[in-house]
């Protein structure tokens with residue numbers, strides 16, 4: 384069972400399938416690329432993640448309300464948002480391996496490698512000197528300065544090529560950096576072409592161009608087009624936010640990392656409408672708040688970091704990612720964007736309807752600025768699953784696989800296990816289950832030896848197991864086993880609820896933020 388970093392991810396993926404968390408979509412037909420189904424345990428974990436986000440947004444902020452907009456939207460929405468013209472990724476193929484890549488990601492890979500080299504130099508030097516000054520070191524060490532110069536140069540060329548939609552310049556950059564396809568090992572690349580990521584379909588019975596509509600590539604636009612509806616009917620005063628959880632669809636060029644990059648996925652987005660000029664204050668506010676929300680899960684503060692965007696999207700005046708240390712390294716988990724008044728202004732232009740707010744304090748109308756927080760639900764799922772997956776060697780020499788999922792997110796909170804299938808133990812266990820099931824998601828199981836049953840609960844992350852034995856019938860006590868410590872305690876049935884309640888409570892988790 385010994386796991387290297389490299390095959391940890393593979394183990395997580397097969398564990399997710401084996402224990403009913405995630406299945407390949409339509410598997411009996413060999414699956415559908417980058418589309419996944421959530422199984423009985425996955426659906427519960429996902430719902431708990433949604434609850435954690437939704438409650439944080441709409442219960443802990445009295446100026447944020449939630450909506451649920453349709454996936455289909457009027458096609459002009461996507462013209463106004465810029466998606467029809469600019470939601471493209473630069474695509475490149477290797478002629479030998481026939482594999483397709485995103486050219487910008489290949490180039491960013493080179494930057495990442497240079498950054499790793501810098502970090503290695505820094506680590507080496509930090510070990511050598513006592514009063515190590517990082518800032519001084521990176522600005523004076525010849526090798527590091529050279530790496531940094533190269534990074535800046537590549538970044539500048541990438542940024543200019545992307546901004547000017549110059550695919551020939553992108554190709555030149557791929558050639559100049561001598562990027563090699565990891566599969567074929569060759570530099571035999573096609574030209575770089577732009578590829579629009581939106582899926583389209585037809586609405587109605589006549590399939591002509593006028594009826595072409597899109598599956599939304601982000602949930603945000605459903606919020607923008609409802610901005611005035613919500614503001615007016617909810618009598619909302621700026622600053623205020625609108626939150627939404629829902630499906631989004633992107634025809635991703637490269638989608639090879641399990642649920643990290645899917646073609647159908649779910650987003651949890653919140654648009655915060657503010658007075659023009661105040662957006663940077665709120666941008667900083669949400670950056671900090673969102674990181675705290677992630678950290679409260681207890682997956683390790685070191686697993687998160689900010690990544691500021693150098694190449695800003697056409698609508699943004701500031702943007703950063705919260706990255707998580709996934710099995711394949713630090714990657715974007717959430718985006719925080721200051722989107723200016725771009726979207727509302729553009730919808731005003733295309734719809735001909737005023738989308739302005741009357742500020743009674745200032746006695747003026749204006750189009751609000753927007754700060755957006757956007758987190759992928761499936762990426763959240765992967766961050767929790769991957770970091771809670773542990774292969775442990777126990778004192779008695781045996782091994783176990785346990786999902787140390789934060790208890791409030793666990794699919795089941797408690798398993799109720801009669802020691803034997805006779806002597807009235809199942810009946811007593813059912814009685815206990817009937818007592819607890821209104822407060823906690825319970826799982827009942829009477830098959831197999833108790834040790835095996837404990838292992839199965841460990842594997843799906845159940846924080847507590849309650850065992851009902853013959854003594855239970857005599858004195859109304861049970862043993863309660865803790866998933867993480869594996870310690871067992873004998874407690875009175877009447878105390879079980881209190882013992883479990885605090886650690887699995889969503890409210891207690893929210894209080895930690």
Ligand code: ATP
Pocket residue numbers: 601633635642643644645646648649650715716717718757758759760761762
């Ligand atoms: P990336 O750079 O990884 O493609 P992005 O910057 O395009 O992501 P956004 O448009 O900012 O992503 O979307 C917000 C969030 O939605 C991301 O932080 C991510 O968590 C999630 N997300 C985006 N694309 C996907 C996808 N294809 N599969 C799963 N989650 C996604």
